[in-house]
Amino acid sequence: MRVLLAVCALAAMDAQAERRALLIGVNDYMASSRTMPDRGWKNLRGAVNDVEAIREMLVLRYGFADRDIATLTDQRATREAILQSLEQQLVKPAAKDDVLLFYYAGHGSQVRNSLSDEPDRMDESIVPADGHDIRDKELRVRFNAILDRGARLTVILDNCHSGSGARGLADGARRGVRPDLRDIADGARMPRPEDRGALILSAAQDFDEAWETRDEQRRFHGAFSWALLRAMRDASDGESASETFLRAQARLRGETPFQEPVMAGNAGARNGPFLDAGAVRHRTAVFVEKVRRDGTVLLQGGWAHGLSPGTELQHAATRLTVTALVGIARSQARVAEGPAIQPGAMLEVVRNLQPWDQLESPPSPFRLALRNARTGERASATLVGGESYEIVLRSAAPGPPRYVYVFVVDSRGTSFLLYPRHGSVENRFPSTAPEIRLGRDSAFEVAPPYGVDTYFLLATGEPLPDPWILQWDGVRSRGPLDRLPAWSLEKVSFESVPPRHKSRAPVSQK
Numbered sequence: 001m002r003v004l005l006a007v008c009a010l011a012a013m014d015a016q017a018e019r020r021a022l023l024i025g026v027n028d029y030m031a032s033s034r035t036m037p038d039r040g041w042k043n044l045r046g047a048v049n050d051v052e053a054i055r056e057m058l059v060l061r062y063g064f065a066d067r068d069i070a071t072l073t074d075q076r077a078t079r080e081a082i083l084q085s086l087e088q089q090l091v092k093p094a095a096k097d098d099v100l101l102f103y104y105a106g107h108g109s110q111v112r113n114s115l116s117d118e119p120d121r122m123d124e125s126i127v128p129a130d131g132h133d134i135r136d137k138e139l140r141v142r143f144n145a146i147l148d149r150g151a152r153l154t155v156i157l158d159n160c161h162s163g164s165g166a167r168g169l170a171d172g173a174r175r176g177v178r179p180d181l182r183d184i185a186d187g188a189r190m191p192r193p194e195d196r197g198a199l200i201l202s203a204a205q206d207f208d209e210a211w212e213t214r215d216e217q218r219r220f221h222g223a224f225s226w227a228l229l230r231a232m233r234d235a236s237d238g239e240s241a242s243e244t245f246l247r248a249q250a251r252l253r254g255e256t257p258f259q260e261p262v263m264a265g266n267a268g269a270r271n272g273p274f275l276d277a278g279a280v281r282h283r284t285a286v287f288v289e290k291v292r293r294d295g296t297v298l299l300q301g302g303w304a305h306g307l308s309p310g311t312e313l314q315h316a317a318t319r320l321t322v323t324a325l326v327g328i329a330r331s332q333a334r335v336a337e338g339p340a341i342q343p344g345a346m347l348e349v350v351r352n353l354q355p356w357d358q359l360e361s362p363p364s365p366f367r368l369a370l371r372n373a374r375t376g377e378r379a380s381a382t383l384v385g386g387e388s389y390e391i392v393l394r395s396a397a398p399g400p401p402r403y404v405y406v407f408v409v410d411s412r413g414t415s416f417l418l419y420p421r422h423g424s425v426e427n428r429f430p431s432t433a434p435e436i437r438l439g440r441d442s443a444f445e446v447a448p449p450y451g452v453d454t455y456f457l458l459a460t461g462e463p464l465p466d467p468w469i470l471q472w473d474g475v476r477s478r479g480p481l482d483r484l485p486a487w488s489l490e491k492v493s494f495e496s497v498p499p500r501h502k503s504r505a506p507v508s509q510k
Contacts, residue, residue: 019099019276020068021058022089024082024126025051026106028074032131039109041131046212046220047105048073050158053221054103057232062275077106079132086142096150099276102143105222108159108210111135113184123184126159137186143193153198154241154275158222160209194264199241199274201228202262210259214422224261227251232274234471241265241274247414251471254444255421286313288345289330297333297341298326307331313347320347364488365402365431367394368457373443379494383446383453386499391419391442393457398432402459402486406442407470410453410496417471418444418455424463431459450496461486 025047032041051071058064070089072081090100107127113135116123125133139155146153194200203210203224213223221229231248245263252261263270286301301307302325311322318338325331335341370379373388383389391406404427406419419442420427429436458470 017097017099018068018093018095019058019062019064020089020093021055021064021070021101021103022085023051023054023069023071023101023103024077024106025049025071025073025104026077026127026129028129029107029127029131031075031129032127036131039131044106044212044220046222046225047158049219050105050222050225051103053229054156054225057229058101058275061232061235075129077128078130079128079134082126082128082134083138083142086139090153091142091145094146094149094151098149098151099154100146100151101154101156101275103156103158105158105225108157109133111184112182113186115186123186126157135184135186137188137190140190140193143198144190144196147193147196147198152272152276153193155193155198155200156225156228157201158203158210158225160204192264194269195266197266197269199265199269200263201245202264204259204261211256213256223256223259224248224252227255227261230468230471235274238273240271242270243414244274247416250416250447253447254416254418257443257445286347286349288315288341288343288347290343291341295334296323297335299331299333299347301347302326302331307349312336312350314350315341315345315347318345319350362488363397364457364459364490365395365397365399366404366429366436366457366459366490367396368392368406368455368490368492369394370455370494371437373440381495383494383496384499385446385448385450385497388443388445390440391438393429393433393436393438395431395434400461400486401428401430402461402488403428403463405458405460405464405467405470406455407458408453408455410449410451415471417467418442420467424467428463446496448498450498452493452495455492455494457490457492459488459490 027044027047029041029043051073055066055069055071058069059066070085072085086102090102094100104126106129109125109127110122111125111133112121113123114121123135123137125135126139127133143153143155203222211223212220213226214220215226228245228248230251231244234247235244242263245261249261249263252259286299286307288297289300290298292298297320299307299313299322307322307325309322309324313320313322313333316338318341319336320333320341321336322331322333369392370383370389371377371392372379373390378392379389393404403424404419405417407415407417409415419438421441456470464470
């Protein structure tokens with residue numbers, strides 16, 4: 001999975017605490033369509049991809065051992081198999097302080113329950129491959145048993161109606177089927193796991209739908225899972241679960257604004273490190289692509305990864321120095337100290353570089369502006385919470401066409417890529433046009449945290465292979481770009497304020 005190219009994880013944890021996961025993904029519902037009442041059965045395309053990506057993320061970034069991750073996909077993921085695996089993989093071996101994850105991607109639904117304590121008398125459910133729903137209340141029994149043993153439980157549900165379950169896009173599918181209206185008449189009452197310390201992340205409200213989308217390589221994923229995967233990738237050491245979720249939520253709002261994910265959990269679960277990642281030390285790394293005969297080392301990593309001439313990298317006893325930027329995501333280096341390096345070796349960046357907001361940039365061929373999507377008015381110094389805005393480019397210095405990327409660094413130092421959102425596609429524009437409106441493809445809604453936000457316009461002569469490298473949490477360093485041809489960086493600051501809140505003094509634009 002390419003989104004993991006620049007990261008790895010090393011575990012430094014209490015040897016007695018274990019980390020285990022059960023990952024379930026169902027695309028194939030053909031057995032259900034043949035044997036069960038018609039509830040709008042439709043196959044999905046991204047659930048199994050989600051399981052594979054989450055598994056890789058857990059191993060490479062969150063300190064899980066591959067042997068401690070169980071997966072059930074497609075026709076293997078029947079009701080009986082899911083409940084049995086949940087019992088064997090998570091419930092029975094659960095012990096104090098273990099870090100446990102239950103992940104489900106597939107269809108969600110509802111089951112009629114005349115004795116339910118929910119106002120609509122419907123229990124939310126996940127839908128196994130055989131079509132026999134597993135209701136949220138059935139899952140609660142198992143989840144509570146885990147919590148009884150003192151383990152730390154995280155539940156991630158990427159399906160419709162998942163908001164209390166303790167995925168439209170044009171080319172995506174809805175992750176839900178029609179309810180089962182046969183009355184289960186279950187009046188059992190039990191505490192909600194989220195009230196007892198579990199962290200529940202759901203793709204949608206319990207009354208709402210969840211959808212599938214494509215990544216930059218055109219592979220299908222759940223829209224929520226894809227947003228969460230990128231948030232997990234960019235997480236800083238020990239960052240809270242709330243911060244990781246809010247980053248995923250912001251991405252999902254920008255890309256799938258009609259889907260609203262939900263986080264449930266007490267303060268301890270929300271404010272503690274996501275998947276107890278405080279026990280895992282993260283390192284940003286790049287990789288050796290080739291070693292030439294003259295000793296030049298070609299790296300899969302360039303300025304977009306924070307490299308610049310003079311950057312120092314290390315692998316075991318070998319230290320390298322970057323000598324030149326070859327392109328957006330490639331560079332050259334020389335061994336400065338230690339034995340020869342081999343292709344495929346992972347290199348850790350060991351030298352801090354100059355941050356974005358201190359960069360001296362060549363003149364930009366564009367000027368960046370924002371327009372209120374509802375009124376059409378150009379934003380001057382203030383952006384209002386709850387309002388949507390679109391990006392506008394204005395010609396400043398006519399020249400060859402450039403690839404355009406726009407990202408924002410908010411008042412907390414978190415960066416979000418606003419445009420383009422689906423890879424470096426159709427984002428090359430002539431700098432001779434008086435005005436270019438990026439329209440709905442660039443629309444975003446202003447949301448907390450409010451404060452002074454800085455919007456960056458990066459124009460390049462060649463496309464970024466991974467535009468999402470422009471997203472991060474906290475202030476991330478980026479090296480000088482003076483040796484990279486045809487680049488420019490412009491920044492504009494706005495003050496974001498709550499709805500109907502009067503702005504303070506205007507913020508200067510640069």
